[in-house]
Amino acid sequence: MQNTVLEGTLLFMKRTLALALVMILSTSCLAQQHPGAEEFAAKVALESDLDKQEVLRLLQGARFKQSIVDAMTRPAEGKPWHMYRPIFITDKRINGGVAFWREHEELINKAAERFGVDPQIIVAIIGVETFYGRITGSYRVLDALTTLSFYYPDTGNDRSSFFSRELMNFILLGEEEGLPLTDVKGSYAGAMGLGQFMPSSYREYAVDLDGDGRRDLWSSMDDVIGSVANYLHRHGWQYGKPVTFPARVRDDANMDLVSRRDFKVKMTVDELAAGGFESTVPVSGDSLAAVARLEEADGMSYWLTFKNFYVITRYNRSPLYAMAVFELSEALKAGLEG
Numbered sequence: 001m002q003n004t005v006l007e008g009t010l011l012f013m014k015r016t017l018a019l020a021l022v023m024i025l026s027t028s029c030l031a032q033q034h035p036g037a038e039e040f041a042a043k044v045a046l047e048s049d050l051d052k053q054e055v056l057r058l059l060q061g062a063r064f065k066q067s068i069v070d071a072m073t074r075p076a077e078g079k080p081w082h083m084y085r086p087i088f089i090t091d092k093r094i095n096g097g098v099a100f101w102r103e104h105e106e107l108i109n110k111a112a113e114r115f116g117v118d119p120q121i122i123v124a125i126i127g128v129e130t131f132y133g134r135i136t137g138s139y140r141v142l143d144a145l146t147t148l149s150f151y152y153p154d155t156g157n158d159r160s161s162f163f164s165r166e167l168m169n170f171i172l173l174g175e176e177e178g179l180p181l182t183d184v185k186g187s188y189a190g191a192m193g194l195g196q197f198m199p200s201s202y203r204e205y206a207v208d209l210d211g212d213g214r215r216d217l218w219s220s221m222d223d224v225i226g227s228v229a230n231y232l233h234r235h236g237w238q239y240g241k242p243v244t245f246p247a248r249v250r251d252d253a254n255m256d257l258v259s260r261r262d263f264k265v266k267m268t269v270d271e272l273a274a275g276g277f278e279s280t281v282p283v284s285g286d287s288l289a290a291v292a293r294l295e296e297a298d299g300m301s302y303w304l305t306f307k308n309f310y311v312i313t314r315y316n317r318s319p320l321y322a323m324a325v326f327e328l329s330e331a332l333k334a335g336l337e338g
């Protein structure tokens with residue numbers, strides 16, 4: 001009996017000690033500076049009205065998140081097309097998009113006309129990014145950008161300097177738009193609002209379409225829709241022009257013509273046809289295009305991609321992303337008309 005009580009007391013003391021130790025460690029982690037924070041804060045101080053100490057204080061409140069590192073090491077874009085496509089091309093996302101389009105039709109038409117962007121693409125981007133605003137991200141953007149700036153995972157492609165610039169833009173954006181930097185939520189990569197704008201894009205391309213003096217990409221549908229349209233417009237969207245057509249591939253096709261990362265259009269449709277990739281849809285021979293290859297369940301499919309496809313890849317570099325936006329946009333258009 002005595003022994004059991006004593007053991008119980010000892011166990012309790014051990015646990016208390018362990019808990020205290022964890023608390024001390026986590027407190028010291030919080031107060032600890034992130035590696036490279038000093039240098040970063042000095043840089044922000046040079047480019048803004050903020051002083052270095054203010055930036056350091058802000059960063060001291062930022063938390064490293066292992067879940068963000070984990071998400072970065074397994075992006076959806078690593079999947080083959082036939083596994084990526086079903087994430088986005090679903091009845092639920094198509095019907096949700098048609099409903100969203102009907103609800104905001106006047107606004108969408110206004111933005112489409114003003115910025116010269118096809119309306120179905122605006123809706124499809126918002127659909128792929130956030131399911132029409134249902135999933136705008138639950139990470140604190142400050143934590144996301146701090147984690148990816150100072151603790152970028154070893155994936156063989158170090159993007160920490162990109163995220164460091166985004167962290168700086170986030171701080172400047174906070175100044176400009178009066179955003180509460182410690183509260184703003186977004187994706188694990190720090191993308192914000194219904195159109196998932198990174199801070200630099202927010203600063204550069206977001207528009208105040210409702211004219212209330214703020215660019216609000218969360219609760220002003222005018223600003224959200226206008227900003228997505230402006231983003232596409234500023235990257236060169238061509239109204240009413242094709243995005244992509246399926247290609248017929250000859251046996252002797254030159255596979256070096258297939259684009260891998262960059263879908264800039266550099267060759268004419270005629271030149272690509274001579275190289276073995278012919279359009280299955282009639283299109284002017286002097287139109288500029290590139291070739292995309294997608295992994296289907298039963299082999300590869302090939303596509304002639306035009307300037308508008310390239311513009312969609314300015315939103316997200318992956319050809320899978322651009323194809324998902326395109327397919328969804330076509331389904332939405334058919335759904336609205338049908």
Ligand SMILES: [Ca+2]
Nearest residue numbers: 208212214223
């Ligand atoms: Ca506004």
